[in-house]
Amino acid sequence: MEEKNLKHTPLTEVHQKLNARMVPFAGYLMPVQYESALLEHLAVRNSVGIFDVSHMGEVFIEGEDALSFVQKLTCNNAKKLKETQIQYSALTYPNGTFVDDLLVYKFNDKKFMLCVNAANREKDYKWILSHKEGNVEVFDRSDSYTQIAIQGPKALETLQPLVDVNLSEIKYYWFKPGKVLGTDAIISRTGYTGEDGFEIYFSPEKAPEVWNALLEEGKKFDIKPCGLAARNTLRLEAKMALYGNDIDDKHTVLEADLGWICKLKKGDFIGRDVLLKQKEEGIKIKLVGFEVKSKVPARDHYPVYIDGKEVSYVTSGSFAPYLKKNIGLTYLPIEKSEIGTEFQIKVRNKFLEATVVETPFYKREKK
Amino acid sequence: MFPKDLLYTKSHEWVKIEGDDVTVGITSHAQEELGDIVYVDYSNIYEDGEFTVEEIKKGDAFCSIESVKAVSDVYAPITIKPTEINSDLEDAPETVNQAPYENGWLLKGKMVNEVEKGELLSAEEYEKFVEEEKG
Numbered sequence: 001m002e003e004k005n006l007k008h009t010p011l012t013e014v015h016q017k018l019n020a021r022m023v024p025f026a027g028y029l030m031p032v033q034y035e036s037a038l039l040e041h042l043a044v045r046n047s048v049g050i051f052d053v054s055h056m057g058e059v060f061i062e063g064e065d066a067l068s069f070v071q072k073l074t075c076n077n078a079k080k081l082k083e084t085q086i087q088y089s090a091l092t093y094p095n096g097t098f099v100d101d102l103l104v105y106k107f108n109d110k111k112f113m114l115c116v117n118a119a120n121r122e123k124d125y126k127w128i129l130s131h132k133e134g135n136v137e138v139f140d141r142s143d144s145y146t147q148i149a150i151q152g153p154k155a156l157e158t159l160q161p162l163v164d165v166n167l168s169e170i171k172y173y174w175f176k177p178g179k180v181l182g183t184d185a186i187i188s189r190t191g192y193t194g195e196d197g198f199e200i201y202f203s204p205e206k207a208p209e210v211w212n213a214l215l216e217e218g219k220k221f222d223i224k225p226c227g228l229a230a231r232n233t234l235r236l237e238a239k240m241a242l243y244g245n246d247i248d249d250k251h252t253v254l255e256a257d258l259g260w261i262c263k264l265k266k267g268d269f270i271g272r273d274v275l276l277k278q279k280e281e282g283i284k285i286k287l288v289g290f291e292v293k294s295k296v297p298a299r300d301h302y303p304v305y306i307d308g309k310e311v312s313y314v315t316s317g318s319f320a321p322y323l324k325k326n327i328g329l330t331y332l333p334i335e336k337s338e339i340g341t342e343f344q345i346k347v348r349n350k351f352l353e354a355t356v357v358e359t360p361f362y363k364r365e366k367k
Numbered sequence: 368m369f370p371k372d373l374l375y376t377k378s379h380e381w382v383k384i385e386g387d388d389v390t391v392g393i394t395s396h397a398q399e400e401l402g403d404i405v406y407v408d409y410s411n412i413y414e415d416g417e418f419t420v421e422e423i424k425k426g427d428a429f430c431s432i433e434s435v436k437a438v439s440d441v442y443a444p445i446t447i448k449p450t451e452i453n454s455d456l457e458d459a460p461e462t463v464n465q466a467p468y469e470n471g472w473l474l475k476g477k478m479v480n481e482v483e484k485g486e487l488l489s490a491e492e493y494e495k496f497v498e499e500e501k502g
Binding site: 021032033036037038039041229233295296318319321348 | 406
């Protein structure tokens, strides 16, 4: 895609001033790294980093029947959500695979916000509209929001001076409507890094001001602006799935090892019948984490071999900057998915030895 | 911006030619594009302490550089009889980021065909090429 056809976020110019390396991503011109993806990754693990995630989509479901509609569209149990609570879930196809994965924000029984992947935003919106039932309205308000993620052990201290709510009162996977630098914001204790942190949604007009204020507040913690490269390695260490890589319209929620977001007893939802049957019969393949012993990283799409036969491919693979190991994810036959199972990954006409390991690869210590 | 005593390629390698001794590396621009380098893989040409090829032809990939973000092949700017890989990079691959023209060199060897020298870019020409590529 030509650069001129790419959408800009409200922060594109700010990134360019910071000398970020800009790349096309999901139709947007996005920063892939500023100075160093490695240092950005470590900043988030050890201190704090901020990410422009304005490309993410925000779809609102509103009306009398909002709750039952969300229940029908998604596989997790939205009924369990309390007001201002958040849930990781998925939009599922009738065959149990993914339209998208998303976060469900419950304002109240009549108002939900779905935070969806940038690349799927239009597809999701059309999918949701075409399945509309009951008294609900669907709004794609993605362009009305800037989203900034503040991630890392120092995220709370960095963000606190800019907002009018007590951040320590927001629990993990809860949010609070409030103000950031005087502007209305949704302040959410969530993230895609495996670290504590917040994601704030607010008016694009304020974006550069808030971004710069965060960098200023975070100076004493050696805050770093972080790009997509660090976002990817951080989420991979935490084994958070990436749509288009680890989850897609080819693998079911159960095969993706996301049974914990698949609440088959909650009542009917799109894809339930297939998933129920698959659960009864047992899955045949499963997404697993692996480690390669060599210094050569196994990367996305490299072929996976068992007993000399190509059986799969790496869905996500990278050097893990915090763990200092080469890790990845792949779908393996269920009988070969046990921890400790050895298999091979082909890299430039040679084979790397890989072992199935426990996931997540990285888990933060809870205070 | 780029050292004047080196010659360059459009695939962002540099080469230093002294008599028939040749040293090859990647440019400061290339290492910036790659980002943090985590491994230099010579298994194409080198295994168990020995070269597995006698000659690397101009334009052939002789190593792969793995960075946090991506992997990229490095090509021979001219045909080379290899004599040495940079084994210090095994434990300190980041040297390629830190000193791409000095301790971060990638390959040493002997020049095979002097005529090929004429096809390389001067520092000025390479700088112009990089500017154009940036658009």
